[in-house]
Amino acid sequence: MTSIGTGYDLANSIFxxxxxxxxVEYAVKAVENGxxxxxxxxxxxxxxxxxxVVASKLLKPGANKRIATVDRHIGxxxxxxxxxxxxxxxxxxxxxxxxxxxxxxxxxxxxxxxRMGGYMQAYTLYQSVRPxxxxxxxxxxxxxxxxxxxxxxxxxxxxxxxxxxxxKKHGGPFLYMIEPSGLYWGYYGAATGKGRQAAKAExxxxxxxxxxxxxxxxAVKEAARIIHVAHDDSNDKEFELEMSWISGAxxxxxxxxxxxxxxxxxxxxxxxxxxLQDSSDEDNDKSSDKMEE
Amino acid sequence: MEFGTSGKLSEDGIHLDMDRxxxxxxxxxxxxxxxxxxxxxxxxxxxxxxxxxxxxNRVTDKLTRVHDTIWCCRSGSAADTQAVADIVQYQLGLFxxxxxxxxxxxxxxxxxxxxxxxxxxxxxxxxxxxxxxxxHGGQVYSIPLGGSLHKQPYAIGGSGSTYIYxxxxxxxxxxxxxxxxxxxxxxxxxxxxxxxxxxxxxxxMVVLTAKGADRHLxxxxxxxxxxxT
Amino acid sequence: xxxRPQAWGRPRDDVYGAYDASYLHSNTPKTATxxxxxxxxxxxxLKFADGVVIAADNLASYGSLARFTDVKRLRVFLDSSVVGxxxxxxxxxxxxxxxxxxxxxxxxxxxxxxxxxxxxxSLNAANLYKYLQKLMYARRNDFDPLWNQILxxxxxxxxxxxxxxxxxRGTSFTSPSLATGYGAMLAxxxxxxVAATEEDAARLTREQxxxxxxxxxxxxxxxxxxxLDRYSIAVVTKDGIELKxxxxxxxxxxxxxxxxxxxxTQTV
Numbered sequence: 001m002t003s004i005g006t007g008y009d010l011a012n013s014i015f016x017x018x019x020x021x022x023x024v025e026y027a028v029k030a031v032e033n034g035x036x037x038x039x040x041x042x043x044x045x046x047x048x049x050x051x052x053v054v055a056s057k058l059l060k061p062g063a064n065k066r067i068a069t070v071d072r073h074i075g076x077x078x079x080x081x082x083x084x085x086x087x088x089x090x091x092x093x094x095x096x097x098x099x100x101x102x103x104x105x106x107x108x109x110x111x112x113x114x115r116m117g118g119y120m121q122a123y124t125l126y127q128s129v130r131p132x133x134x135x136x137x138x139x140x141x142x143x144x145x146x147x148x149x150x151x152x153x154x155x156x157x158x159x160x161x162x163x164x165x166x167x168k169k170h171g172g173p174f175l176y177m178i179e180p181s182g183l184y185w186g187y188y189g190a191a192t193g194k195g196r197q198a199a200k201a202e203x204x205x206x207x208x209x210x211x212x213x214x215x216x217x218x219a220v221k222e223a224a225r226i227i228h229v230a231h232d233d234s235n236d237k238e239f240e241l242e243m244s245w246i247s248g249a250x251x252x253x254x255x256x257x258x259x260x261x262x263x264x265x266x267x268x269x270x271x272x273x274x275x276l277q278d279s280s281d282e283d284n285d286k287s288s289d290k291m292e293e
Numbered sequence: 294m295e296f297g298t299s300g301k302l303s304e305d306g307i308h309l310d311m312d313r314x315x316x317x318x319x320x321x322x323x324x325x326x327x328x329x330x331x332x333x334x335x336x337x338x339x340x341x342x343x344x345x346x347x348x349x350n351r352v353t354d355k356l357t358r359v360h361d362t363i364w365c366c367r368s369g370s371a372a373d374t375q376a377v378a379d380i381v382q383y384q385l386g387l388f389x390x391x392x393x394x395x396x397x398x399x400x401x402x403x404x405x406x407x408x409x410x411x412x413x414x415x416x417x418x419x420x421x422x423x424x425x426x427x428x429h430g431g432q433v434y435s436i437p438l439g440g441s442l443h444k445q446p447y448a449i450g451g452s453g454s455t456y457i458y459x460x461x462x463x464x465x466x467x468x469x470x471x472x473x474x475x476x477x478x479x480x481x482x483x484x485x486x487x488x489x490x491x492x493x494x495x496x497x498m499v500v501l502t503a504k505g506a507d508r509h510l511x512x513x514x515x516x517x518x519x520x521x522t
Numbered sequence: 523x524x525x526r527p528q529a530w531g532r533p534r535d536d537v538y539g540a541y542d543a544s545y546l547h548s549n550t551p552k553t554a555t556x557x558x559x560x561x562x563x564x565x566x567x568l569k570f571a572d573g574v575v576i577a578a579d580n581l582a583s584y585g586s587l588a589r590f591t592d593v594k595r596l597r598v599f600l601d602s603s604v605v606g607x608x609x610x611x612x613x614x615x616x617x618x619x620x621x622x623x624x625x626x627x628x629x630x631x632x633x634x635x636x637x638x639x640x641x642x643x644s645l646n647a648a649n650l651y652k653y654l655q656k657l658m659y660a661r662r663n664d665f666d667p668l669w670n671q672i673l674x675x676x677x678x679x680x681x682x683x684x685x686x687x688x689x690x691r692g693t694s695f696t697s698p699s700l701a702t703g704y705g706a707m708l709a710x711x712x713x714x715x716v717a718a719t720e721e722d723a724a725r726l727t728r729e730q731x732x733x734x735x736x737x738x739x740x741x742x743x744x745x746x747x748x749x750l751d752r753y754s755i756a757v758v759t760k761d762g763i764e765l766k767x768x769x770x771x772x773x774x775x776x777x778x779x780x781x782x783x784x785x786x787t788q789t790v
Contacts, residue, residue: 068630069629069630071626072626072629093630097623097626100619100623101407102403102404102407103399103400103403103404104399104403104406104407104619105399105400105403111392146428146429148444149399149402149403149406149442149444150618150619150622151442151614151615151616151618151619151622152442152444152615153441153442153443153444153582153590153592153593153594153611153615154435154443154444154445154590154592154593155444155445155446155592156329156432156433156444156445156446157329157446157467157468158446158467159467159468160430161329161429161430161431161432162329162330162331162332162333162334162430162431162468163331163332163333163425163430163431163502163503164427164428164429164430165427165503168427168428170428410612410615410616413556413559413612414556435590437559437560437584437589438559438560439556439558439559439560439610439611439612439613440612441559441560441582441610441611441612441614441615442612442615443582443590443593445590455587458587
């Protein structure tokens with residue numbers, strides 16, 4: 001970074017002469033040190049996973065969750081400064097509630113992502129604040145059913161409402177990633193944090209946009225595997241795998257964002273470790289071949 | 294701004310719309326209705342506005358657009374319902390711009406309901422919200438005086454509606470063809486106009502479907518037979 | 523010209539007389555107290571050995587007009603309690619939305635919804651009853667009451683059947699059987715025949731309790747002019763909630779009308 005020490009990196013709201021906001025770039029650094037988070041979107045839903053670095057052996061295993069729910073149908077996971085992430089989640093919950101108060105329906109995932117993108121961007125504008133030290137992955141399933149207005153009584157005709165377009169599908173799974181600059185995009189697969197490079201490489205190998213879509217259960221297994229692949233055993237501390245998922249109304253979570261059940265998670269993790277073991281065995285074989293040359 | 298002591302709910306509950314009015318206020322002592330049918334919804338209303346027994350406007354338009362294919366029927370105080378409709382029209386316009394897609398009837402009904410509920414002690418507004426949207430098709434919501442929200446296959450409101458509960462219940466059919474549905478609304482409003490002194494004038498209708506909004510007008514001097522516009 | 527700014531843009535007093543500001547200060551005190559408009563009638567509830575039965579008809583009246591005949595007045599909270607509402611329907615909808623938000627907030631503390639630990643930790647019917655009592659009492663102190671009578675049915679912290687009542691003033695009490703509105707006069711005596719005490723209620727089977735509640739709904743339909751023969755009924759037990767929302771009253775007795783002739787001595 002050529003302009004470090006020139007004073008342009010000391011505050012938000014001041015650009016460097018070459019058009020950069022250094023505070024935002026430093027915030028990205030904070031993210032790059034955090035445990036890997038990923039999100040996978042498939043036809044049946046969304047899976048979120050995080051490599052929760054165990055900071056101390058005195059912490060209770062399985063406690064202090066890193067993935068949070070917003071409303072009922074949206075999940076948030078983030079890499080970087082955990083307190084910033086907590087605040088992000090608080091704000092997201094406030095946004096979801098204010099949406100419900102006005103429109104009496106759950107907030108669509110896209111609208112939440114948009115509002116939170118705007119919120120994070122605002123923290124890049126002012127002298128008095130610093131940008132968020134997190135990149136957040138927001139996954140949700142907007143109901144594909146016709147949901148009633150909150151508190152609704154009564155009903156329409158028993159033959160169903162007239163004039164609908166029956167071919168048009170509504171709702172579905174959504175996945176967004178929001179960066180410290182406030183930039184956000186929709187993704188098929190998203191990764192951030194320490195192991196993002198390896199994780200992204202793995203995600204790109206998956207067929208997430210094609211017609212042959214993977215099942216939600218497969219996505220859970222892939223998520224577990226990718227977190228393990230992205231983890232650097234030699235250098236990194238121990239970690240816990242935390243995973244959550246959201247399916248449609250007819251799927252396993254019935255449209256809600258919940259933790260992946262223990263049995264499924266453990267099975268996915270066992271498979272992940274097995275696969276990892278196999279590939280490292282292969283590597284060892286190859287290297288021993290080389291020795292013989 | 295003095296509310297009469299007669300503002301309480303009388304035993305028959307019906308003349309409450311009148312009692313809640315402020316002194317000298319213009320009243321939509323009205324017959325309004327909205328129905329679902331095979332392709333969407335139809336809104337209908339008479340055109341009489343009164344101050345006491347005097348007809349302040351004999352060609353009123355009580356069918357108000359709040360978005361392209363979301364409309365409402367207004368009854369109660371003209372000033373209150375216009376103010377509420379204006380607010381909702383603004384909110385829905387904003388919503389459409391922000392989200393890049395048209396609002397649903399539910400969205401409109403929710404905003405209407407919140408205003409009517411939060412200001413229930415100040416408003417006299419009996420509203421029927423009807424709209425068509427791609428996701429939910431045609432929907433009808435009724436918001437009576439207290440600000441509750443009721444989803445219905447069809448809704449009738451205003452002082453004239455009391456005279457047509459029987460007619461509507463007996464003749465209502467689900468999933469009617471457009472021509473039959475228009476006829477149902479017309480016949481119902483004709484009865485309401487016949488028996489209710491506070492209803493009268495022309496019959497206005499708006500048909501909301503995937504094709505958009507289509508206005509109908511029927512005049513009393515031709516016995517509401519011929520469609521104008 | 524009158525140069526005082528207060529007079530600018532106003533009709534001249536010397537021509538039109540002084541402005542009549544009397545409408546600005548009304549003699550009556552300012553209150554926010556409302557009266558109900560669209561209303562639901564009775565709710566009845568009865569405890570039995572391992573749960574609670576609760577029922578309410580599907581009518582929302584507008585004065586004496588039976589205006590809305592498909593209004594569900596039993597509302598489920600957190601898949602573990604049922605709240606039955608009598609009184610104003612708009613306030614019922616407000617409370618329903620409020621409880622929905624409460625349930626969402628409650629779930630934030632329990633990412634794993636189906637683990638037994640989180641189930642006991644979340645709000646049960648007894649907690650909900652207390653919460654509603656505080657809410658209703660606070661609103662009545664604002665002179666802006668929520669115009670409802672509420673029954674809360676479910677289980678308490680010890681997984682025992684719970685039934686409580688809260689009204690628009692924040693008055694609250696529990697009992698083996700409870701009813702609001704006309705039900706307090708017409709249904710309570712019937713239910714007390716089988717469940718006068720907690721011990722009696724604890725001996726009732728589910729079937730007995732359901733039968734008694736259905737009998738109550740029938741009597742209420744006979745004698746409450748704001749009632750309907752279509753109703754909702756819910757049974758809450760440890761295993762969850764069984765809610766039926768479109769029941770029809772059965773086995774009514776009307777045929778004896780044939781024997782009734784005249785109003786005294788007449789026989790034909």
